Amino acid sequence: MSIMTAKTTGYRLQEVREQGQWDQFVASQPGGHLLQSWYWGELKATAGWFPLRLGLWDGHRLIAGAQILRKSAPRVPLRLGHLAYLPKGPVLAWEQPELCSIFFAQMHRYLRKQGALALRMEPEIDHESEQGELVIRRLTELSFHPTRSVQPLRTILLNITPSEETLLAQMKEKWRYNVRLAGRKGVTIRVATSLEDIQSWYTLMQTTGERDQFGIHTLEYYQRAWQLFAPQGALRLLLAEREGQLLAGIFVSLFARQAIYMYGASSNEQRQLMPNYLLQWEAIRWAREQGAHEYDFWGIPETEGEEEAMAGVYRFKRGWGGRVVQFVGGYEYVYNPFLMKFAHRYL
Template sequence: MESTAGGRPHDADTHTILHPGAGRTAMGSDEHPFRAARSLSVGDIGLAATASARSSGPPALPGDGDPLAPLAALLRDGCVQRRTGRRAVGRGASLGWSRMMSPKPTFLLDPDPQTWDQFVAHHPTGHILQLSAWGELKSQFGWRAERVALSIEGCYQAGAQILYRDLPAGLGRLAYIPKGPLVDWEGKESEGHKGDKGNKPDKPVTTLLAFLNNLDARVRAQRGVALTVEPDLPDEPRYRRQLVALGFRSSLFGAIQPRRTIVVDIAPDEDAILAAMKQKTRYNVRLAMRKGVVVRAATPADLPAFHRLMARTAARSAFGVHAPAYYELAYNLFVPRHQARLLLAEVEGEPVAALMVFALPPRSWYFYGASGDAHRDKMAPYLLQWEAIRWAKAQGCTTYDLWGVPDEDVETLEAEFTKRSDGLWGVYRFKRGFGGQPERSVGAWDRVYAPLRYGLLTLGYRLMRMRSGR
């Protein structure tokens, strides 16, 4: 089992384009209030079928191994989409997520973290990267986190956790919403509020546009050159049409989180989960048990061993890893809240492999993993993954996301995985064995506020590609 990060470390603070200590300047003359190309209707943003709807799709996006990784890796923390185990829309009713009321909405800055996290946990597209703890983690490594929400009578209708990073040469700031914003992309009312007869079908759309307008104003006030969003949505034409109609363009980064992943259905009983695995993977899980591999929950005292395994993995497989302080803070933020567990595999007391699994029921994610050079014949990483699945299932999760495989169609993946080991290809063979389904997200999209400076950022990105020789 190897780290799935790929490329450079996620928080490469010395990067020349996105440096946290870059200079600052006032807003430039190229900035202007955001405007869509024309007035938007319900049909325009893909929430009702119209004869004029077009599905041209986004521009071509970089695939795995593309040299766009340097900047994207600065943002990346792990790709997740909306599939098996997704929360039913009705669950949002407890927080009034899609309840459209007549009172005027209120735009909130930095709402209470506990209330915010409850909103994320109940939202149909809620994701671990939108929790306040994730913002706190990133804030210690070159970013500044801010949460905003649109509230009606105390009920959050929409929201987003925004990460800001200074650009060099006083260009302003990059604003990024990982796996968000959390809005009603479907344009439907929650089943929990069917009794609201006064609601009109377009009320959710009105709320979406109201939130985006306030979001625009906030990001511009923070000197944002552009806002990059990466909604937790599947790669479907209707969502691409909707994003284009809302004034977004395919991001110059292409994708920040891995676009394609494998998601394992862990809702069935353990025997059924094992039966769904590839025969060799199932064999290796049981082999590790017979060979004396023991998996246990790690404690803070085990963090140095985890760091050593991560460093060895990086050296052996050319994966990017974070500094030890990053993993230590992630542990301290998420493990005590029962939202993550660090698992350590040992052979006769010697640490041989480790992973960190995160959970926000009904979903879970495998973000970080590493293995050493000793006892590799005992297949410890396979048993580690199995124990991570069992832990996630015990937390109430029904899906286990293996977080990142090469961004190729299934036919290409199956045809080439035995021949390639670059990038995420090296871990695809391992991950495919656990019996999950491949899924692809809609990717990253930009909403541009300062076209001239955005053009400079794009030019710098292209120059980096040329220098990489790809």
């Protein structure tokens, strides 16, 4: 469908500037995700991204939306060239081909005018589902091309609507044993209440990053995440302690009836007390009490081979009884192929 035809339908694309209106829409839609929430955009703004929330309206009704994060090369204004990145979105009824055509036609026009060199996105869609097949077909029809994913391509999702007894029964026996072992050995779980708690946890995060050889954000980034989400009831930092010693801690978010295990850190000491097992169980219990339907363990290796660097992480997450999901992956629509050749090295 052409842009001219899209104009005549009565649909209009414009920026959404009210946080409450945006989050209410995203959270109420199938597939609405934390990374499309208002405060996620505000968090990424502390890391050099510029959030843009575009909504497609049918009269006074918001019917589709996309939070787009924009970044340019150092000291280059956005209008002179930037990458537009759409994580875990858009929020869109993919089964309506005309709506998809209108939405992307208007969004492409808007982003081009703003100086975007390309739009990269990663829909929160199961590759193996019927919807996954539909989305891949739709994106191909709309001239998107597969590209490297930024977010994890695979994860483990646990349905947490059953009773606690059922959830415990679904775990591997060793996992149930370790949850109870931690409690018997005096490990306790509490909720972080101050920036000082975040700083103490960050010391463990540095230890974990060095031990497992992965990069971490700055202390200020995690503190900002806690400041933005925790007052809304959308995030908790759970801390595992024994006799006043901090052993481990995990950030768990809650948005659109989905909890996500976002960040985890643990000490090199007292690992035999199994604090990480009790932490995950208490996080699942909290999410369930808050009305969440699903717990996302957020990222596993792309294969199940023992040679994978994160094979141990996969085994830990797999033991809780969830199902492995692979998403459709990254897709890109390039507006300026010539400049994108140079932009890739910076963006």
